[in-house]
Amino acid sequence: MTIVVTLSLYIVRQFALAVFGMLLALSGLVAMFDFIELLRRSASLPEATFGIVAQIALLRLPYIAMQILPFAVLLGGILCFWRLTRSSELIVARAAGISAWEFLAAPTFCAFLFGVVATAGISPVSSVMLARAEAMENAYLRSGGGPLALNGGQLWLRQSDRLLNPQGVAIIHAYGVQLKGHQLSARDVSVFRLDGNDKLLARIEATKATLIPGAWELENARTIRPDQLPELPENRTLPTDLTVNRVQESFASPDTLSVWALPDFIALLDRSGFSSIRHRLHFQALLALPLLTATMALVSAGFSMRPARRGGVAKMIGSGVVAGFALFVVSKVAEEIGQSGALPVTLAAWAPAAAGLMLAVALLLHTEDG
Known part of the structure; x- marks a missing residue:
């Protein structure tokens, strides 16, 4: 049991560092392109100075990180498990009788915690900063009257x-x-x-x-x-x-509302006759984020633990990336269908993550031979 715990802690440390590094890299890359697009839009607007555009881009950064998190878990997990497999550390662990389910439990739980922290802690900060960014964008970069x-x-x-x-x-x-x-x-x-x-x-x-x-x-x-x-x-x-503020928020993006404020605001929308589908779907998507990040961790493990001596490692890793992006596309399509009212909100938010989880478990059952 001590060996399993020590190995799990080691893998969790490697996994968390890889995910965190991938999150910083991807968020910085997306934020750079977002900043360039804001500069392009502000080129003909004297009021939108470089400082204001930079401030808008910085305020949008936590929101971008929230959107990137599942990809960071997927790519960081693939990088982590591929390195551990290439160095034969996971192969030795499995040869010693440690099941893949034992040493994958800790990084999967770590990914789940990433989702919990993002939903409960980062989301409220992101919503406040995004609301401020949208207000500045409406004031300096748009000719309309906002929401x-x-x-x-x-x-x-x-x-x-x-x-x-x-x-x-x-x-x-x-x-x-x-x-x-x-x-x-x-x-x-x-x-x-x-x-x-x-x-x-x-x-x-x-x-x-x-x-x-x-x-x-x-x-x-x-x-x-x-x-x-x-x-x-x-x-x-x-x-x-x-x-x-409530009238404005009813027309603004649900992303500008904290996860803790959404239930009361949804009830207010229903009482006031506004459509609350977008807000209910966003709330359920935030609740499903921990499951989605855990699913991405299992998907990354299933596609990157193939021993190098068997060949086809690059193909397997590429398949893992494609599978992760396909899961993201399916979740977005389900979100659009949910917003149209054709699917129940809960099903549209939870079904993609649940389907991905079953796919990852099936893949690991096929891969695990110990």
């Missing part, structure tokens, strides 16, 4: 209507949405107030609406009820639990 630059300048919202009853809802339609500082305003606003059975109780037409903390301020609001004459225009307020 609130909607099609035709229109905005649809759905919120609870506390003035009627707990089951009541208010559907808001507005034109000319503008965000100035921390204030959201719109013109030509229509509010449809429904009861719990989706029966129309009243309609409010206002020339302008401004979102303030806890309420909408409606100017020249005229209330129209079924079978009644329209009321005279007046300024009034409509209670709401929406804020400017």
Whole structure:
């Protein structure tokens, strides 16, 4: 047992160093190309100085590392296990009666921990920095109005209507949405107030609406009820639990939200009538990341532990890289299908990693002869 523990610790150290080095190399390479692309976009914009572009690129670096992590585990694992096989260390261990499952348990668990740390620790930092990077990008590199630059300048919202009853809802339609500082305003606003059975109780037409903390301020609001004459225009307020930040976040990328904030925000989106598919899929993908990194570790082992004397090592390693990239492509295709609603969110997020895990286990069962 002592030999197995010592060997496992040695392999974990080699594996972690290889993965960490590959993560730094790949993240630096991708970040360099991202920086070059930002420089190209800022060439005709005097406000976007070199310092601002560099700051945006640095703020995006943790997000890039999160996306690269599964590849770093795959390529780092292939490098680590290939070196150990080439030096005959794994061959000697297996000849001594140590099963591949015994010395692979530790690096697989290490890869799983990489995923856990990335999901629980790096993801919140990445989301904050990415949100800041997108805000700077909207301010300096884009001519649009950011996430609130909607099609035709229109905005649809759905919120609870506390003035009627707990089951009541208010559907808001507005034109000319503008965000100035921390204030959201719109013109030509229509509010449809429904009861719990989706029966129309009243309609409010206002020339302008401004979102303030806890309420909408409606100017020249005229209330129209079924079978009644329209009321005279007046300024009034409509209670709401929406804020400017929440409206912005609902249109922003889910990557800008921390994994710890996503459950409450998903519940808010569902209450407000926004589609939460993207956010639920992103949340499930973050939860599945540890399984995906562990799967990549097993895939790398299955394709790189072939003894050099048998030949075909380069072909096996190339097949491992192709298999890893194929798993990534399948996960992205499943994500797109999940966003369309054709697949359940949980299945779209977890199925690729689970399928890859079964493939890796089958490959190791075929390879292991001890």
